[in-house]
Amino acid sequence: MTALDEERCRTLVERLCAGLGWSVRPVPGVRKVLFTGEDRWVAFGWTWSDVFACFYDNVRVFATSPDIPAWTRPCGSPEELALKIEVAL
DSSP states (O other): OOOOOOHHHHHHHHHHHHTTTTTTEEEEEEEEEOOOTTOOEEEEEEEHHHHHHHHHHHHHHTTTOOOOOOGOSOOOOOHHHHHHHHHHO
């Protein structure tokens, strides 16, 4: 697996979007916000790395949320989450 640099995080977030019907859009004051198909946000940030890190934090903190796919839990590290995204999507 490659390092979780900016390009890799962008690829992972794009996979989430393509595989789950999610989208990334700007909102006032934030460059990138990851929205679910129900138009609820699950992560945000100024860079792709920020968005991926925020999503990882939300997977851990809001693990029982219906907005967080069950296959992402439990997840012990950002690298493990990246691997799960690659395998599932």
